[in-house]
Amino acid sequence: MADKTLTVGAPGIDVEVLPARGRVVNSKWTRDLLTFLMVFGPGLIVMVADNDAGAVSTYSQAGAQYGTHLLWIVLLLLPVTYFIQEMVVRLGIATGKGHAAMIYQRFGKWWGLFSLIDLEAVNFLTLVTEFAAIHLALNKMGVDPRYGVPMAAAALVFIVLSGSYRRWERTVVLLCLLDFAWFVIAFRVGPPIAQIVKHSLVPTMPPGGITPDLMFLVIAIVGTTIAPWQLFFQQSCIADKRLRFADIKWARLDTFVGACITITAAACMMIVGTASHAHGFRFTDPAQMAVDIGKFAGPLMRNALLLLMINAAVLGTTAISLSSAWAYGEVRGWPHSLQLPWREAPGFYALYLISVAAAAGIVLIPRAPLQLMILGVQVLAGVILPSAIIFLQLLLNDKELLGEHANKPWNNWVNWTIIVVLFILSLILAAQVAAPNLFPSATGGPIT
Amino acid sequence: MMEETKMTTKTDHYVVIHPLDDVPETKVDTESLGPMSMTRSVKLSLMSLRAYLILMVLLVIYHVVILAR
Numbered sequence: 001m002a003d004k005t006l007t008v009g010a011p012g013i014d015v016e017v018l019p020a021r022g023r024v025v026n027s028k029w030t031r032d033l034l035t036f037l038m039v040f041g042p043g044l045i046v047m048v049a050d051n052d053a054g055a056v057s058t059y060s061q062a063g064a065q066y067g068t069h070l071l072w073i074v075l076l077l078l079p080v081t082y083f084i085q086e087m088v089v090r091l092g093i094a095t096g097k098g099h100a101a102m103i104y105q106r107f108g109k110w111w112g113l114f115s116l117i118d119l120e121a122v123n124f125l126t127l128v129t130e131f132a133a134i135h136l137a138l139n140k141m142g143v144d145p146r147y148g149v150p151m152a153a154a155a156l157v158f159i160v161l162s163g164s165y166r167r168w169e170r171t172v173v174l175l176c177l178l179d180f181a182w183f184v185i186a187f188r189v190g191p192p193i194a195q196i197v198k199h200s201l202v203p204t205m206p207p208g209g210i211t212p213d214l215m216f217l218v219i220a221i222v223g224t225t226i227a228p229w230q231l232f233f234q235q236s237c238i239a240d241k242r243l244r245f246a247d248i249k250w251a252r253l254d255t256f257v258g259a260c261i262t263i264t265a266a267a268c269m270m271i272v273g274t275a276s277h278a279h280g281f282r283f284t285d286p287a288q289m290a291v292d293i294g295k296f297a298g299p300l301m302r303n304a305l306l307l308l309m310i311n312a313a314v315l316g317t318t319a320i321s322l323s324s325a326w327a328y329g330e331v332r333g334w335p336h337s338l339q340l341p342w343r344e345a346p347g348f349y350a351l352y353l354i355s356v357a358a359a360a361g362i363v364l365i366p367r368a369p370l371q372l373m374i375l376g377v378q379v380l381a382g383v384i385l386p387s388a389i390i391f392l393q394l395l396l397n398d399k400e401l402l403g404e405h406a407n408k409p410w411n412n413w414v415n416w417t418i419i420v421v422l423f424i425l426s427l428i429l430a431a432q433v434a435a436p437n438l439f440p441s442a443t444g445g446p447i448t
Numbered sequence: 449m450m451e452e453t454k455m456t457t458k459t460d461h462y463v464v465i466h467p468l469d470d471v472p473e474t475k476v477d478t479e480s481l482g483p484m485s486m487t488r489s490v491k492l493s494l495m496s497l498r499a500y501l502i503l504m505v506l507l508v509i510y511h512v513v514i515l516a517r
Contacts, residue, residue, distance in 0.1 A: 021465065021466060021469040022463040022464060022465040022469070023463065023464045023465075024461050024462070024463055025461065025462050025463075025464060026461055026462075027462075028462070030462075031462040031464055034464045035464050038464065038465075038466045038467065039467065094475065094476055095475055095476050095478050096475035096476075097475075097478060101478075102478065105478050105479065105481070105482075105483075106478070106481070106483060106484040107483065107484065107494075108483055110498075111494075114498075114501065118501075165468060166466075166468065241467055241468065242467045242468055242470070242472060243467050244467055244470065244473050245473065247467060339468065369516065372512065372515055372516060376508070376512060380508065382504075383501060383504045383505065383508070386497075387497055387501060390497065394484070394490070395484075398484055400481060400484075400485075401476055401478065401481060401484075402476070403476075
């Protein structure tokens, strides 16, 4: 953006036509700030939306079971999540295309279809869990889910139908900023700051040492912080927003800010879980935890937590549904942009609508096999994550494709280390969920 | 991207353009590149990954069928 310099022409000198909607500023500092604000969005949204209903459940359960002892693991995930998404930023800006299209074009039909089917399946199951969380929270707030869930689904469809990427982005960024309420709640109900700082910076094990339950909760924390849909979502979002090569540093900053906010919010969820446990409550689910906290912190705190839980599910739903719709549209060659009115991209919007409506409908079916779906989410995510990141890594080393934006040797060292660790963790999780008898001493069962 | 515009003046100003309002820039032509060229070891690794994924998906389907009964 630095080269967009405008000066006023002297008489007799040709003046180029200014871009219709460009903003003229006087200082470099203002220019940089404004540019950042214009680029800001995809990185924040992908990170904050990752703290979805499943994440609220996992982090608060970790706090309720192990107090603040696992905070250092959450902090450790900050660079991991940033480095993975930063690769997506470079790929998205360099190609102007989504991740599904890239896999399809560079690795062929088999991998393209496999990645797409796997993504669509795991995304749909995740959507069901998001609506299950909305159902649960509405119930605790005294709102009939038979009306509340369809209303939430209708609102989710409404925010994408405006035919304006900017309108959608602004709405979602506003919802993301509501996550700051987690900081206030954690500060109000949490343990002393010194304890939080100590357990964030000094790796410690909870009393009782390393047990299978602890191991699986750690895997669940890692799994919920890095999800396959994030790769597809952010790259498609960057392509839809048409970010330019000059925007790379600002898109990186956007991703880093998003990573910091989401990791801090995750730590706050863990702290809130700790507070519930400290008052003698046993963790069953985050909605019940909100009710328990309301008993000592007041009804305002209870309702705030329930609303944050709904907000987390809403953010997760819009991002996940869009990643499905974008990916499918890219592979099928359909028009797939939030900039297009629905008449010009009917397949793209129809897929979004069907995903949201079907997931919302399933949770309203009495005795729907929700537990089976939650289990499916865990296993499929465990299966897809390593392969998705391996493709990302191969694409980022493709000099023919990325040229100077390809990975540097230090990028590869960091990324391959992350991939190996994730591969081992996801293999253990998938094996444990698919064959629980392999780990008989794990009493907690699958962690959601 | 918009070209730099420089003319005679004492004070420089900067124009900041939202990516959606800017002229679309030329990206890498991915379609003309075709499939990625891979070494034998990469191909072998991807074949192993394919086998792992097929095995895991079959395991998941089997497990879900058992649980659904």
